[in-house]
Amino acid sequence: MKIKFHHMILALLIATTGCKKDNYDAPSLKLTGKLVYKGEAIGVEYNQVPYELYQPGFGKVGPISQTFSQDGAYSSLLFKGNYKFTIPPNQGPFMWKEIAAGKRDSIAVALTGDQTMDIEVTPFYMIRNANLTAASGKVNATFSIEKVITDANAKDIERVSLYINKTQFVSGGDNIAVTDLAGSAITSLSNITMSANIPGISPTQNYVFARVGVKIAGVEDMIFSPLVKLTY
Structure with a gap:
């Protein structure tokens, strides 16, 4: 009977330990920010430009992968710890620093509580002074474009x-x-x-949303002006 009782105690201890091991608290610390160039937000296409977070030495080899919102904002729920933030190759309408040929640089993040960290990048172009209005069934836009990268890495506008x-x-x-x-x-x-005709909308509404995008030759992702809501 003692042997069976000992076996029951051991089984109970293993089960209890297993439950404790599996029931970790969910990540609760927020890392937030946005893509910026000299402090100015960069607009991209929703859910199309990814970023990656690595936690060295935590036993997880792969990255935590998420995407930026269309206003360039990001938000991740994480555990306390040290992370590396990077953007994968050939992603985004901007250049990301490389520390060697084909090796992406990263930003160190020491997360001890909720933290805001903007991500400074160098875009190929920026849309300046965008003014969008709606009248007579059309959206009209006036704006300028600044060519930011002008060296050997420069690219044309498609x-x-x-x-x-x-x-x-x-x-x-x-x-x-x-x-x-x-x-x-x-x-x-x-x-x-530029101008674009507003088509018929069903159900009817008296407003639309609009923005301007620049497609850069050889770059998949576009850069955008801020989103505006236009009533007409």
């Missing part, structure tokens, strides 16, 4: 697009109307005008 949508998600994949302007047709980056 096209500029004015997107309209009935919801706040606005991009090449989310729109009800778009007008494109080829990069070769742009004669001056300092004064660009």
Whole structure:
């Protein structure tokens, strides 16, 4: 009987230990911020530009992978600890520092509580002074484009697009109307005008959302002007 009783105690201890091991608290510390260039937010396409967080020495080899919102914001729930933040190759309408050929640089994050950390990048272009209005069944846009990278890494503009949508998600994949302007047709980056017709919307609404995007040659992701809601 003693042997059986000892076996029961041992089994109970193993089961209790196993439950404690499995029942970790969920991550609760927030790491938030946004993509910026000299403090100015960078707009991208929703859920298309990824970032990665690594926790060295924690036994997890792969990254924690998530994506930026269309206003360039990000938010991750994490455990307390040290992390490395990076953006994978060929992602985003900007350059990310490399410490060697093909080896991406990373930002060290020591997380002890909720933390805000903006991610400074160097975009190929920035959209400046975007003014979008709605009148007479159209969305009209005037803006300038600044070429930020001008060295050997510089790239041409493939096209500029004015997107309209009935919801706040606005991009090449989310729109009800778009007008494109080829990069070769742009004669001056300092004064660009575009317009797009507002189509019929069902159910009817008296507003749309709009923004301008720049497609860079050889770069998958576009950079966007701030989102605006236009009543008409």
